Amino acid sequence: ETGVTQTPRHLVMGMTNKKSLKCEQHLGHNAMYWYKQSAKKPLELMFVYSLEERVENNSVPSRFSPECPNSSHLFLHLHTLQPEDSALYLCASSQEMDRAYEQYFGPGTRLTVT
Amino acid sequence: QKEVEQDPGPLSVPEGAIVSLNCTYSNSAFQYFMWYRQYSRKGPELLMYTYSSGNKEDGRFTAQVDKSSKYISLFIRDSQPSDSATYLCAIPTYSGAGSYQLTFGKGTKLSVIP
Numbered sequence: 629e630t631g632v633t634q635t636p637r638h639l640v641m642g643m644t645n646k647k648s649l650k651c652e653q654h655l656g657h658n659a660m661y662w663y664k665q666s667a668k669k670p671l672e673l674m675f676v677y678s679l680e681e682r683v684e685n686n687s688v689p690s691r692f693s694p695e696c697p698n699s700s701h702l703f704l705h706l707h708t709l710q711p712e713d714s715a716l717y718l719c720a721s722s723q724e725m726d727r728a729y730e731q732y733f734g735p736g737t738r739l740t741v742t
Numbered sequence: 743q744k745e746v747e748q749d750p751g752p753l754s755v756p757e758g759a760i761v762s763l764n765c766t767y768s769n770s771a772f773q774y775f776m777w778y779r780q781y782s783r784k785g786p787e788l789l790m791y792t793y794s795s796g797n798k799e800d801g802r803f804t805a806q807v808d809k810s811s812k813y814i815s816l817f818i819r820d821s822q823p824s825d826s827a828t829y830l831c832a833i834p835t836y837s838g839a840g841s842y843q844l845t846f847g848k849g850t851k852l853s854v855i856p
Contacts, residue, residue, distance in 0.1 A: 632785070668750065671786075671830070671846040683841050718785050728842035729774045729834040733785030 631655065632734035634719050640740045643709060649737045651702040651719030657732070659725045660702045662694060665716040665736070677702060678725045709741045745769060748831055748847025757856050761818040765831035765847045768812065775807050775814045776832040780849065786830055821854045828852070
């Protein structure tokens with residue numbers, strides 16, 4: 629498989645559930661990103677990892693918890709979410725952090741919180 | 743003022759028309775200007791980017807930057823139904839510690855009618 633993959637593609641969860649989103653990149657990149665895409669709003673950067681270290685956390689609520697065990701994998705752990713967290717969650721990667729202008733995106737996970 | 747502004751549309755044109763998509767930005771220090779295309783139920787894909795001012799052409803697509811007016815444009819010649827997608831402008835902004843992040847416009851949804 630090539631590029632950036634994300635699983636699951638769709639997820640419905642209750643506000644008391646705990647779930648995780650997974651991202652894997654097959655591009656040999658060193659930087660990975662989580663974005664949130666809501667209707668009628670620009671993509672919002674949530675987290676940035678470079679060589680498995682978090683370098684950016686854009687004031688994201690603690691109910692979102694990222695994990696980067698190696699440079700190819702990125703997780704987003706979710707717990708006690710709110711309905712307004714329903715959105716498309718996109719993972720992206722770039723060669724290095726300073727090449728953030730050239731990011732490759734996965735297909736996203738469509739999350740619905742009920 | 744938001745860093746990147748983009749009219750979300752929607753924009754509907756007949757097949758073969760010339761399409762003009764535009765964004766404005768606020769910071770005159772920006773140097774890279776990106777255009778991403780996002781098909782329905784997919785993640786964004788990098789279409790093309792320009793550095794500094796001027797034009798860049800790739801097939802039917804031309805990206806243009808006017809730094810004096812802080813205006814970026816994407817032109818699509820001989821538009822095809824397969825061009826129907828949401829087009830997002832994005833600008834990499836420095837966020838410290840060697841880290842850049844992409845600031846996106848809201849995206850313009852384009853429909854090319856056969």
